[in-house]
Amino acid sequence: RKEVEQDPGPFNVPEGATVAFNCTYSNSASQSFFWYRQDCRKEPKLLMSVYSSGNEDGRFTAQLNRASQYISLLIRDSKLSDSATYLCVVNKGTDKLIFGTGTRLQVFP
Amino acid sequence: DAGVIQSPRHEVTEMGQEVTLRCKPISGHNSLFWYRQTMMRGLELLIYFNNNVPIDDSGMPEDRFSAKMPNASFSTLKIQPSEPRDSAVYFCASRGLAGGFEQFFGPGTRLTVL
Numbered sequence: 001r002k003e004v005e006q007d008p009g010p011f012n013v014p015e016g017a018t019v020a021f022n023c024t025y026s027n028s029a030s031q032s033f034f035w036y037r038q039d040c041r042k043e044p045k046l047l048m049s050v051y052s053s054g055n056e057d058g059r060f061t062a063q064l065n066r067a068s069q070y071i072s073l074l075i076r077d078s079k080l081s082d083s084a085t086y087l088c089v090v091n092k093g094t095d096k097l098i099f100g101t102g103t104r105l106q107v108f109p
Numbered sequence: 110d111a112g113v114i115q116s117p118r119h120e121v122t123e124m125g126q127e128v129t130l131r132c133k134p135i136s137g138h139n140s141l142f143w144y145r146q147t148m149m150r151g152l153e154l155l156i157y158f159n160n161n162v163p164i165d166d167s168g169m170p171e172d173r174f175s176a177k178m179p180n181a182s183f184s185t186l187k188i189q190p191s192e193p194r195d196s197a198v199y200f201c202a203s204r205g206l207a208g209g210f211e212q213f214f215g216p217g218t219r220l221t222v223l
Contacts, residue, residue, distance in 0.1 A: 032210050043200055043214035044152065087152070091210050095140060095164065101151035 001026055004100035006088050012106045017078045021103045023071040023088030032091040033064055035073050038102065039084045047073075047086070078107045111135070113215035115201050121221045127189040130218045133182055134203030142202040142212060143176055143186050152200070158184065191222045 006023045013019045025033075033050035048055065050062040050071055061074040071088055088100040114133040122128055134141045142157040156166040158178045166176070173192070178184040188195055198219050202212040 034210070043216055045214065046211050049209075095157060095159065095204075096154055097210065097212060099152040 002100075003027055003098045004088055004090050006100040006103045008101060008103060010104040010106050012108060013078050014108055015078055015080060017107075018074065018076050019078055019105060020075075021073045021086055021088075021105075023073075023100055023103075025069050025071070025088075025090045025098075027090070027092055028066075028069060029092050030069075030090045031093040033062075033071050034089040034091075034097070035060075035062055035071075036087040036089055036099070037084045038087055044087055044099075075105075078105075080107050080109065083107045113201055113203050113213055115199075115215035115218050117218060118216060119219045119221075121223065122191055123223050124192055125190045126222075127187065128191045128195075128220060128222075130186040130188075130199050130201075130220070132184045132186070132201030132215060134184070134201070135205070135213055136182070138203035138205040138213075139181070140204040140212075141178060141184050142204070143184070144200040144202065144214075146198045146200060146217075147196075155186070188220075191220075193222045196220055196222050 004025050035047040036044040037047040038044040048057050050064045054063040059076045063072045083106050085102040085104045087102045090098045116131045140159050143155040144152050146152045155168045156176045161178045176186045198217045200214050200217045202214045204212045
C-alpha cells in the first residue's frame with residue numbers, strides 16, 4: 001500500500017464550480033501535511049499547509065482528520081487557472097516529504 | 110531572487126551513455142533533494158543532503174546512480190550507464206532552515222534514454 005493515496009482523476013468541472021479532493025495516508029506517525037500544485041510540465045509548488053484545525057486561503061480550504069488519516073482540499077468558485085495537478089504531501093517529522101501521485105483538475109469554460 | 114537552477118533542461122541520450130544532471134540550490138539553503146517523477150510512480154525521493162552531506166540515499170534505484178554535493182552551491186546526479194527505464198523528469202529541490210518543511214523545486218531535467 002502506498003504511503004499517500006489520491007484519486008488520480010481527472011476531475012473535469014465548469015468554471016465557478018466547487019470541487020473537493022481527498023487524500024489518505026497510511027502512517028499514523030505523520031506530523032505535517034501539505035498540498036502542492038503542479039502545472040503541466042512544470043515543477044511542484046507549495047499551495048498551502050494543512051493544520052489540524054483546518055485552514056483557509058482565499059478560495060482554498062484544507063482540512064485534516066487525524067483519526068481517519070485523511071486530508072482534503074476544497075476549491076470554491078473554480079477558475080480556469082486552477083487547472084493543474086494537486087499533490088498531497090505528508091511529513092513524518094524527518095527531512096523527507098512523501099508525495100502522493102496527484103489529482104488532476106481540469107476547469108472548463 | 111534566483112530559484113533553484115537545473116541543467117540541462119532536456120537531455121536525450123542513448124542507452125549505455127553517461128548522463129550528468131546539475132543543480133544549484135537557492136543561496137543560503139542547507140538541504141538539497143533529488144527527485145524522479147514518472148507517470149507510473151509519481152514523485153520519488155532519490156537522495157538528499159544536509160549541509161553538503163548525504164543523509165539518505167535509500168531511494169537511489171541502483172549502483173548506476175550516484176550523487177555528489179561538493180559545496181553548498183552545487184550538486185550533481187549521475188547515471189552511468191543509462192537505460193531506457195531511467196527516462197523521467199528529474200527535479201532538484203532545496204530547503205532553508207527558516208522555511209519549515211517547504212521545499213523549493215527547480216524546473217526539472219526531462220531525460221529521455223533511447
